[in-house]
Amino acid sequence: MTDDTMSNTAPAEVTEPAVASGSADQSGMPLARVSGKPLVDLPKDLYIPPDALAVFLEAFEGPLDLLLYLIRRQNMNILDIDVSEITRQYMDYISAVEAMRFELAAEYLVMAATLAEIKSRMLLPRQESEDDEESDPRAELIRRLQQYERFKKAAEDLEEIPRMERDTFAGSAALPRLPNSQPHPEVDLKEILYALQGVLMRADLFTSHHVEREKLSTRERMSAILSVLSGDSFVSFESLFTPEEGRLGVVVTFLATLELIKEQLVEIVQTEVFGQIHLRARAAN
Amino acid sequence: MNEENLRRIQAITEAALLAAGKPLNLDQLRELFDEHERPARQVMEHVMCQLAAACDGRGFELKKVASGYRLQVREEYAPWVGRLFEERPQRYSRALLETLALIAYRQPITRGEIEEIRGVTVSSNIVRTLLEREWVRVVGHRDVPGRPAMYATTRQFLDYFNLTGLDQLPPLSEVRDLEEIGREIEKNMQAEIEFEAGGPAPEPDDVAGDDAGDADSADHQTLH
């Protein structure tokens, strides 16, 4: 992006001061113009210092930009280009650049050819009968120049819009200590089942274990009993039962207790025959 | 909602905008409140007005941009604040700005279409820079051979340039209708002939006359 700094200064340095486009209105123009004999002074032939040429070319965003510059410098209206004069000046630049053996973008050469063609067609005698809009060979060039110029202007407008880090800065303040409130992930029960299925498939649990629905509530009760027994002390066997649960609940608790004893998770103590049975967690010792 | 409550919402809003350091929209701001205390949109809009007023005479202002509201340094203080930063603010080349302008005003647009209007190749660097800055993005592919990417500007582009929408971009200058140009040229020619023949000269105004039938005036107006 070296060309941006040059773009603003180079044309003025290299040539006589460019006429601002704003002043290039019709007031200074003759009331009429004769082809080949405009009634305004032609600018003196361009002189470009050789070492400035590269800079000069970089200052332009292509052939349309160069053409616009030439037109503005001539005080011409885009709609009324003197093609021969513009073509002559354009060719001067191109040949100067080529003589210096600077690399020239292909687009510049294409434009040179286009200008030459328009110029030659302008020289041909006009055929009055043909439809007018199509017959002016300059029309397409004028359309492109106008189109390019409006976006060139739009780019200049864009440059003027106040923007961040140049005309303003986002305001931010330091943060106080913030509460640590990392939300928990959501889990669907199905995901757990799916995960379990994966485990079971791998472990081949389907064949080696028979886990029944009843068994599951037994295991839940085992956990419940274990948490009751989490202390160091003995708990009476009866206190584990909740009569309100009914017969089924009592059976489940009983099965759970048996399973806990079998798995040696609890120890069971009875000090006398038919006396109180006490349990406590083995691990609690 | 009583005064005290409004003041509290305003302070929380200011705190949140300064904590975020980037624009937040009304709903993002409302989301900060628990459901039972969440201000209605109208209340929030009122609070934003109050907050904007409360920034009068301070170093910053409340600015509405595309993504929401932002507290930012007042432009008039940028010369001093800018000295905080060693690096000069980045300048963008004309090539980049012209490309960006074409994407902004003509979106969605392909690289080929940009090149056609600018008359030169658009370098890959420029496109990459614009994409990296997240000012433009690819919004699709034109259904022509090669299926070239179509570019459009982003919300970040508007935020960066302090705009709330594309309609805030400066209007494009007018382009004269080609048919009109043709007629004018014809008229000029006619006048020249008459001039040579000693006839009356046309009014200069005719040449640059206002064009009601502007082909491109459609987007000229919509950009206002």
Next chain:
Amino acid sequence: MNEENLRRIQAITEAALLAAGKPLNLDQLRELFDEHERPARQVMEHVMCQLAAACDGRGFELKKVASGYRLQVREEYAPWVGRLFEERPQRYSRALLETLALIAYRQPITRGEIEEIRGVTVSSNIVRTLLEREWVRVVGHRDVPGRPAMYATTRQFLDYFNLTGLDQLPPLSEVRDLEEIGREIEKNMQAEIEFEAGGPAPEPDDVAGDDAGDADSADHQTLH
């Protein structure tokens, strides 16, 4: 130094502190001014007092810290401001879900037993996460060497999954036929991944809801 001048220095100071995003000391602040307009240290100190007072009742306050002054969001607003930084909750890993499933179905169960069935180590993170979430708890220790903790699910686990008891979990024999569920979950995950990969675009429309034009909109419509 007159009042107006002081106010200007105060505004510039405030602007600079908000733009800097880090503490600035008095000399750094004074450096922002050209030599001929640079306030004396005492003036600057006075300005800081004024600025601190001007932050009364607002969302932020002036704090003096080791390296200078900074503007900071008031702590009382932290509960609201903190929500800005809440991250989207992550998903739990497959390993965690498998561990949870085994604890649910095989409780009370030790870590070693889970590892035996899963065939891989259970990381401490997983166990900690499940304990922190209060979905599992230690119900005792198995009386084997090392006295490993035995895990069981909790009431909160049942509540979260809307179960009244573990017996409401599908029996293992049915878990076998979960292909349908599996496909469904895969599909959901895929959709989520795509949503997350969608980039910044899928911000809710309400961002531009209160604006005239939507920056991100690809077509010319928004220009109208």
